[in-house]
Amino acid sequence: IGHAVDAIGRGVDVAGIVGEALGERGFAVTRRVFGDEDAVTxxxxxxxxxxxxxxxxREPEQKANLTDLLALAADEGAQACVIASRNPSDSGVVGAEIPMLLMFSDLEPATRSVIEVLSGGAEVTGSLPVDLVDEAGAVRWPARLGPLKN
Incomplete structure (x- = not known):
């Protein structure tokens, strides 16, 4: 599990919470933080x-680590999933074949929702409120807001 939150005082350590929660649910989890050691190895x-x-x-080192980890997963036949915390724009640097969970937040409630989806306790039902583009600027995933209900 990848990137730790920057110390900005608002967001939570999404990777840490996800790893801990999956471990509590019986999954064997080994957490690696980009920069602490060679996460790919x-x-x-x-x-x-x-x-x-x-x-x-927008962070070349993090993007390079992400690319290397996804290549490793493909080479070894491992399942891969990317969780874009806080900013769904990270979807633009991940191939369309990789499952992604897009968070529009890095706060605890959104993190708990991701854990429920990963562990099979909930299905993804959300819609995109904005178009998401790839690195070339082409719309890869268009906004799909339904009608507002009162």
Missing amino acids: AAAGSDAIIVVTRDAW
Whole structure:
């Protein structure tokens, strides 16, 4: 599980909370934080690789780690999933074939929702409120807001 939250005082450590919660649900979790050690080497041999990003679309080192981890998952046949915390723009640097959970927040309630989806306790039912584009600026996922209900 990937990126730790920056110390900005508002967001939570999404990767830490996800890893801890999955461990409590019986999953064997090994957490690696980008920059602490070679996360790609440490992830070798994993059954699944979950990468939590936070603004990878504008941080070249984080994007490089993400790309390397997803390549490792593909090479080893491991399941891969990316959680874009706080900013769904990270979807633009991930191939369309990779499952993603897009958070529009890095706060605890959104993190708990992601945990429920990952562990099979909830289905994704949300809609995109904005168009999401790839690195070339093309709309990859159009907004899909339904009518507002009162």
